[in-house]
Amino acid sequence: MVKRTYEEINAKIRAGEAVVVTAEEVISMAREKGIEETAASVDVVTTGTFGPMCSSGAFLNLGHTKPRMRMSRVFLNGVEAYAGVAAVDVYLGATQLPESDPANTNYPGDFNYGGAHVLEDLLAGKEVLLEAESYGTDCYPRKKLEKMIRLDDIPYALLFNPRNAYQNYNVSVNLSDRTIYTYMGILKPNMGNANYSTAGQLSPLLNDPFYRTIGMGTKIFLGGGVGYVSWFGTQHSPEVLRGENGVPLSPAGTLAVMGDLKQMSPQWLRGISLIGYGVSMMVGIGIPIPILDEEMLRYTAISDEEIITDVVDYSEAAPQGTGETLGKVSYAQLKSGEITLGDRVIPTASLSSYLKAREIAEILKEWIKSGQFLLTKPVFTLPTTGEGINYRKIV
Amino acid sequence: MKQKIVLHFPSIVTEQPFTYHLIKEYNLMVNILKANINPRKEGRMVVEVCGDQEDYQAGMDFLQSRGVKISPLEQEIVWLEDRCTQCGACVIICPVGALVMERPEMKVKFVGEKCIVCEHCIKACPARAMEVLY
Known part of the structure; x- marks a missing residue:
């Protein structure tokens, strides 16, 4: 029986002796040598995901002006940041559009720029136009501000994403007879394509299905820098149906994550435009999974063939919230480029990048192997099954 | 030979026939893949041209002599x-x-x-x- 503590694993990382493999590499190892032997040799398995994660954004403290200003409305490159936090504290949401954006008035809208692009521009070192308005107070007399700023000029920038890294997500198709434009991409009529969006066997929460090692304080790869899991994410729902391997069969767990924006990179936080839908951000996340015992190794050794998800019609069932599904497929099928649904063969496309997910798992592996990245034991782990929690109730 | 090309028409020639001449006088098969031609505006046409090497060259010389710019498709x-x-x-x-x-x-x-x-x-x-x- 293999047993490891966080302290033992960290001691090996410090000594440069930890055995670290990616969630992809561990699959073939477990197949060749078996669970027991692989668990005995591997200390940490790294995961990765790089896909559109809407519930993202940043808390910014814009610094005090002279004379001081209590900013009541704030715009960055025309994109409004929520200023109802404090005098110069704002939250810039990834999906926020500029006020001038025509949105879907000329359907389908382009959505070329939004909050996520502002964050990407800041990370790329570009100048951004800050505009602020105030009604003025005795202690904060200034009423107007227009200034070009860079990330370096912003005293404090905290990426805080309330819902990232969805544990499993459904596959979208379109049963109607017209093209539809969704957050799952362009869906051609009569099931012309099936779109999906997770990293499957590399995805963090699919490698620790019951959240035994992930919780508040877990140190992670976030947006190219170091971040932390700060809470469970919005809509976190551990009580969904699960397969025999424990892996949820539909969208389940989520993470709230945070980290210092200034040490992140525009390569791993990317503004994206979803035609007819809006703006979102591709977020790079990688989580190290400590192999505390054989059970954890078994979880991380899961492959795309064993991860199953629902196919959902985005012309009717998804928008109307009927909960109806059209069938189940595996990630191995989805990744092959086509799925079979009844007698129909449907080509597939992904919105999440498997190649980049692999790159993140590799980067995190190198960080740990070099001794610079230690594992943290969570203060508490995420709510799991049997706790009666369902944060995804539809009212 | 068969070639996909992009033809750029200056605004002064957009009202002249070109495809007609390529087919009739240069014996070329012209398949229009995409075209954006408006009177007195710069125009652009993506075509697949098929024919003998000699005819093809002569056809292209004809287009260029009338001010039409030709560029390979993959640069578009x-x-x-x-x-x-x-x-x-x-x-x-x-x-x-x-x-x-x-x-x-x-x-x-x-x-x-x-x-x-x-x-x-x-x-x-x-x-x-x-x-x-x-």
């Missing part, structure tokens, strides 16, 4: 590889297989010579990694 749409996030949302949108997912690497590849400049990929790419140059 560019894939900005460093902007590409390798998600693959484009591959089911491209109607001719010019954007493909290489498996098992799961890497997007742009095959310029297959592209017909339909421009569907431009807005289908969430990262805006496809650009039209004209």
